[in-house]
Structure formats: C-alpha cells, structure tokens
Amino acid sequence: MSNPSILILPGDGIGPEVMAQVTRIIDWYGEKRDLAFDVSTDLVGGAAYDAHGVPLHDDTMAKAMEVDAVLLGAVGGPKYDDLDFSVKPERGLLRLRKEMDLFSNLRPAQCFDALADFSSLKKELVAGLDIMIVRELTSGVYFGEPRGIFNEGNERVGINTQRYTESEIERAARSAFELAMVRNKKLCSMEKANVMESGILWREVVTRVHADYPEVELSHMYADNGAMQLVRAPKQFDVIVTDNLFGDILSDCAAMLTGSLGMLPSASLGAPMDNGRPRAMYEPVHGSAPDITGQAKANPIACILSFAMALRYSFAEGAEADRLEAAVESVLADGVRTADLLGEEGVTPVSTSEMGDAVLAALD
Numbered sequence: 001m002s003n004p005s006i007l008i009l010p011g012d013g014i015g016p017e018v019m020a021q022v023t024r025i026i027d028w029y030g031e032k033r034d035l036a037f038d039v040s041t042d043l044v045g046g047a048a049y050d051a052h053g054v055p056l057h058d059d060t061m062a063k064a065m066e067v068d069a070v071l072l073g074a075v076g077g078p079k080y081d082d083l084d085f086s087v088k089p090e091r092g093l094l095r096l097r098k099e100m101d102l103f104s105n106l107r108p109a110q111c112f113d114a115l116a117d118f119s120s121l122k123k124e125l126v127a128g129l130d131i132m133i134v135r136e137l138t139s140g141v142y143f144g145e146p147r148g149i150f151n152e153g154n155e156r157v158g159i160n161t162q163r164y165t166e167s168e169i170e171r172a173a174r175s176a177f178e179l180a181m182v183r184n185k186k187l188c189s190m191e192k193a194n195v196m197e198s199g200i201l202w203r204e205v206v207t208r209v210h211a212d213y214p215e216v217e218l219s220h221m222y223a224d225n226g227a228m229q230l231v232r233a234p235k236q237f238d239v240i241v242t243d244n245l246f247g248d249i250l251s252d253c254a255a256m257l258t259g260s261l262g263m264l265p266s267a268s269l270g271a272p273m274d275n276g277r278p279r280a281m282y283e284p285v286h287g288s289a290p291d292i293t294g295q296a297k298a299n300p301i302a303c304i305l306s307f308a309m310a311l312r313y314s315f316a317e318g319a320e321a322d323r324l325e326a327a328v329e330s331v332l333a334d335g336v337r338t339a340d341l342l343g344e345e346g347v348t349p350v351s352t353s354e355m356g357d358a359v360l361a362a363l364d
C-alpha cells in the first residue's frame with residue numbers, strides 16, 4: 001500500500017517559515033513512528049504568481065484534488081496589493097476551497113493552560129477550554145442571489161441574500177455530528193430561527209440529521225445568545241455548528257478567547273473521497289505577516305497544530321495527533337515562547353526554528 005499523500009503549499013511571507021517546521025515534524029513521524037507520508041511541495045498565492053502569472057497553476061489544482069490532504073501556509077503581501085483582482089494571491093486560496101468544495105470549516109478554540117493569562121477573559125473561565133466551531137463555508141449570505149447595489153427610486157439599495165438548501169445544511173450538520181462522535185458527543189447548533197426562515201430550516205434539518213446520531217446530545221441556541229454565552233461561560237460548549245456568516249463572527253470571537261493568532265489552526269473539509277476520508281485542506285488562521293517576514297520571529301505552532309488536525313481528520317491517527325498536541329503543550333508549559341507570546345517578565349523569545357526544535361525534542 002502506498003503512503004498517505006500530502007501536498008504542501010507554503011505560500012508567501014511567513015508561510016514558508018512556519019511550514020519548514022511542519023516539514024521537520026512530518027519527517028519525524030516517518031523516522032520515529034513509522035508513519036511515512038508522500039510529500040510534494042508546490043506554489044500558491046504570490047509565489048505562484050511570480051512563477052506562472054497566476055495565483056494557482058492548473059497542475060497544482062489537479063495535484064490538490066489527488067492527495068489525501070493539502071497543507072497551506074499563508075498567501076498575500078504588500079508586493080501583490082496592486083495586482084488585478086483576478087490574479088490576487090487570495091484568489092489561489094479561494095480556487096482551492098471552491099474546487100475542492102470544502103464546505104465545512106473547523107476552527108478549534110483551545111486554551112493551553114500555560115497561555116491562559118493571555119485571554120481577555122478571567123483565567124478560570126478559559127483554562128482547559130477546548131471547543132470546536134464548525135462553520136458552513138460555501139453557501140449562505142456570502143453567496144446567495146440576488147446580490148448587488150441597485151437603484152430604487154431616488155436612492156440605492158444594497159442586497160445580500162441568505163440562502164440555504166436542505167442538502168447544504170445537511171452535509172454541514174453531518175460533518176459536525178461526525179466530529180461530535182469522535183469528541184465528547186455534545187453539539188450545539190446556532191442560528192436565528194426566531195427571525196430568519198433559513199434559520200427555521202437549519203434547525204429542522206439539524207434535528208432530522210440528529211436521528212442518525214442518537215448518542216450525541218444536541219442543543220439549539222440563537223446565535224446572538226451564543227455570542228453572549230461564548231464570552232460568559234465558553235466551557236459549556238464542545239462542538240458548535242453554524243452557518244457561514246454567524247460562523248465567521250463566532251469563530252473569530254471564540255479564537256480570541258485563547259490568545260495569539262500564532263496559535264490558531266484550522267481545517268476545511270469536503271465530501272468523502274474514494275478512501276472514505278474527506279477531501280481536506282489544513283492551514284493556520286493567520287496570514288502572511290509581512291511585518292515580521294524574514295525575521296525568524298513567526299510562531300510555527302498554528303501551522304504545527306494544523307498538521308495535528310490533518311493527522312486526526314485525514315489520516316485517522318488520533319493518537320498521533322494527541323501526541324503532537326501534547327508536545328506543543330509541554331513546550332509551552334516549559335515557558336518556551338516566540339515573540340508573539342511574550343507577556344511574562346524576563347522571558348527571552350525563541351526563533352521560529354528554535355520553537356520547532358523544542359517541539360521535536362518534546363516529541364522525542
């Protein structure tokens with residue numbers, strides 16, 4: 001049997017810097033855990049534009065459709081800000097998401113004890129926090145028609161349409177129930193069924209899908225209350241599923257409960273492939289950070305934890321994902337900090353590769 005395959009797209013700015021540390025960890029799994037991957041690397045974003053004049057080459061797109069998982073660094077940077085919209089670096093990322101049909105966006109908000117002081121909330125509210133927000137990513141108000149700015153009488157009107165089909169809701173719900181099954185069997189669905197018909201349908205479909213997952217404890221919450229509850233008592237949640245717009249806002253809100261952008265991973269999942277695993281792309285939440293590019297300051301943990309998600313959701317290696325997350329946790333507990341994680345007095349920050357060294361040492 002061939003090894004599981006990974007396509008690495010480091011991208012721009014700090015993307016290649018943080019991805020270099022992930023590559024070392026992938027090699028470690030091959031050498032020390034007998035878990036070898038077939039890894040190929042290609043260009044995306046500005047890097048692809050520089051080489052090919054497009055932010056994603058067709059050959060790269062074809063490769064992304066063939067592998068078991070794509071790992072992406074970040075795209076964009078000031079050098080590309082004045083490019084035509086059609087070839088902007090972000091278009092490369094959007095094309096991947098669209099053609100891979102990645103409808104389910106997983107954003108964990110996890111608080112490592114050693115970083116609990118970083119939260120804007122009281123330490124006891126966030127210590128040990130571990131929630132997962134599943135955001136529907138390919139439909140809803142960001143895509144619905146009609147949309148646009150139109151003339152109406154003697155003024156203009158801006159229109160966007162929240163639109164969800166039953167099948168779109170169903171596949172997002174299924175992906176959230178599947179996740180709840182491998183976590184703590186607790187799911188909260190958020191919409192505004194009190195004021196939106198799309199929310200009424202959302203609640204109906206999620207309730208119907210629940211019949212296939214009777215072990216999962218399902219609750220429903222209006223999304224505005226959900227926002228309040230997330231900052232009041234976030235630990236009441238385990239998995240949250242919600243639509244594209246609410247998910248955009250709620251996942252950013254939940255993420256900030258846990259501190260730095262340099263710590264936040266994400267996964268975007270699509271329909272199952274022939275091997276039964278979802279088509280998938282994993283990437284840190286942060287961007288290309290041009291302000292610190294080339295200074296060896298970038299925190300690689302968001303990208304490393306994205307690979308841990310790949311181990312769990314694409315490669316069914318949950319125990320190995322736990323191992324990698326535990327290594328990150330122990331490094332943080334030892335006080336190892338990149339510059340973005342400084343808060344305590346008298347701590348000297350480590351470089352990107354020194355953080356990689358520390359995680360590898362903890363894995364050993």
Ligand code: NAI
Pocket residue numbers: 014018073074075076077078090093261262263283284285286287288289290291292297298299300302340
């Ligand atoms: P950003 O996430 O790149 O940076 C925001 C701030 O966080 C900066 O001060 C940066 O130094 C810091 N930061 C981010 N990641 C870090 C890490 N791993 N370690 C330490 N510090 C880190 O967002 P910004 O500045 O709004 O965007 C910069 C570029 O990145 C733009 O071209 C933007 O379009 C692009 N971008 C790309 C994304 C992607 O590829 N998914 C997502 C967000 C932005």
Ligand code: MG
Pocket residue numbers: 248249252
């Ligand atoms: Mg956002």
